[in-house]
Amino acid sequence: MATPVESLDLPLIPFFGEQSREVRQAHMRTVAKESGLARTEIGYTVLTYDSVVSILRDKRWHSATGMAAQIAGVEDEKLSARRRVNILNAEGDVHVRLRRLVAPAFSPRSADRLRPFMREVVAGLVAPVLASGHTEAVADICEPYPIPIICELLGAPKEDWQLFSRLATDVLRIFGGNLAEEVDLIVAASEELDAYTKNLIAERRRKPADDLITDLIAAEEAGDRLTTDELTMMVEAVIVGGTDTTRNQLGLALALFAANPDQWNILRGDPSLAPRAVEEMMRFHGAVAGTIRFASEDIEHEGVLFPKGTLMSTSMGTANHDESVFPDPSRFDITREGVGQPHLSFGSGIHYCLGASLARAELQEALIVLSQSMPNLAPDGDAVYKPLAVGIFGPSRLPLRFTPAT
Numbered sequence: 001m002a003t004p005v006e007s008l009d010l011p012l013i014p015f016f017g018e019q020s021r022e023v024r025q026a027h028m029r030t031v032a033k034e035s036g037l038a039r040t041e042i043g044y045t046v047l048t049y050d051s052v053v054s055i056l057r058d059k060r061w062h063s064a065t066g067m068a069a070q071i072a073g074v075e076d077e078k079l080s081a082r083r084r085v086n087i088l089n090a091e092g093d094v095h096v097r098l099r100r101l102v103a104p105a106f107s108p109r110s111a112d113r114l115r116p117f118m119r120e121v122v123a124g125l126v127a128p129v130l131a132s133g134h135t136e137a138v139a140d141i142c143e144p145y146p147i148p149i150i151c152e153l154l155g156a157p158k159e160d161w162q163l164f165s166r167l168a169t170d171v172l173r174i175f176g177g178n179l180a181e182e183v184d185l186i187v188a189a190s191e192e193l194d195a196y197t198k199n200l201i202a203e204r205r206r207k208p209a210d211d212l213i214t215d216l217i218a219a220e221e222a223g224d225r226l227t228t229d230e231l232t233m234m235v236e237a238v239i240v241g242g243t244d245t246t247r248n249q250l251g252l253a254l255a256l257f258a259a260n261p262d263q264w265n266i267l268r269g270d271p272s273l274a275p276r277a278v279e280e281m282m283r284f285h286g287a288v289a290g291t292i293r294f295a296s297e298d299i300e301h302e303g304v305l306f307p308k309g310t311l312m313s314t315s316m317g318t319a320n321h322d323e324s325v326f327p328d329p330s331r332f333d334i335t336r337e338g339v340g341q342p343h344l345s346f347g348s349g350i351h352y353c354l355g356a357s358l359a360r361a362e363l364q365e366a367l368i369v370l371s372q373s374m375p376n377l378a379p380d381g382d383a384v385y386k387p388l389a390v391g392i393f394g395p396s397r398l399p400l401r402f403t404p405a406t
């Protein structure tokens with residue numbers, strides 16, 4: 001007989017709260033040593049590597065990422081009217097079909113084609129600051145970096161870079177801490193993005209090109225194709241999923257390397273370590289530290305009964321520091337040997353990040369160019385971080401210094 005979860009005496013991890021990330025994570029890591037499961041104000045959370053993987057791979061737990069407004073307690077008609085299936089919250093056959101149709105367009109080979117362009121973009125961003133030996137890395141490098149790459153991937157014109165950046169930022173405010181105040185802005189940005197994307201798709205239907213939208217239009221399996229609405233949703237998932245994540249992850253990487261100059265020197269001396277550096281940096285400090293699921297039915301999980309509708313957070317940030325999987329987890333070491341299991345910062349199971357190959361390529365190329373051009377990287381004042389309530393975490397200001405180019 002499974003024990004009802006309500007009857008367990010579980011530690012509390014606040015889902016909302018004002019603590020710093022360090023304080024919160026230290027608390028979660030301590031709790032994780034005693035219990036893989038804890039309570040939150042809205043449901044429960046799993047904290048160990050095995051428990052996070054088992055929830056994310058269990059198809060009875062469905063994505064609750066489309067329930068951000070509900071979870072924040074915001075009821076807004078315009079927002080509810082816009083709620084629809086997208087790849088991140090689709091489940092069952094609907095998700096399998098979408099994923100099968102779009103996966104080939106997101107292969108490692110497609111990402112590799114963009115590597116020369118990625119190097120060009122990052123070199124162009126860092127060039128103006130090289131002589132000064134100082135950068136505010138968020139504004140100078142991290143914020144702008146993913147936009148031209150996503151535009152190039154989609155085949156959107158250069159004139160639209162600014163527009164893209166603004167729309168992606170505004171649509172993602174749905175995961176921010178101010179949903180009630182920002183709801184009109186979010187709805188307006190989503191409508192603008194819809195109109196823009198539909199127009200881009202119509203153009204590619206008329207005139208195919210060598211880009212992702214053309215690939216998605218052509219994507220077909222056994223006579224099945226994406227509809228225009230599904231295509232719009234996919235393009236928007238790329239814009240929204242592929243910009244703020246990469247920006248914040250690069251910001252976290254630079255902050256981490258600035259605090260660990262020996263690791264920056266190792267990478268600078270051997271750029272072939274870039275893939276390992278990216279994996280270790282994402283394990284150490286992932287920009288997406290958690291996601292959320294709900295029980296689609298009554299679920300018996302490891303002897304515990306969770307009633308239908310239970311909300312379950314999965315803490316990838318804590319799981320990535322589980323010492324039973326990553327020995328000496330608080331050591332940041334890009335030459336780490338013997339890691340048999342992957343970090344969880346791209347998720348796990350059916351919703352595993354579709355853009356992982358692209359994100360890896362972007363981060364690897366950026367770290368190679370930056371480590372070569374910014375020797376002796378170090379903090380140059382205090383970094384400012386986004387509030388913890390924000391689903392995608394990273395610095396909003398990151399002043400750094402390095403040896404100027406002569």
Ligand code: HEM
Nearest residue numbers: 087088237241242245246249291346347351353354355359
């Ligand atoms: C470092 C950068 C990135 C991080 C940390 C990241 C993280 C994640 C995570 C954790 C998930 C799973 C969420 C869940 O299970 O609820 C996810 C899904 C997804 N990501 Fe990423 N992502 C990144 C970059 C990208 C890029 C560049 C793209 C697009 C080109 C992208 C598109 C997507 C999509 C479409 C999904 C949904 C997949 C599905 O539900 O089947 N991501 N990402």
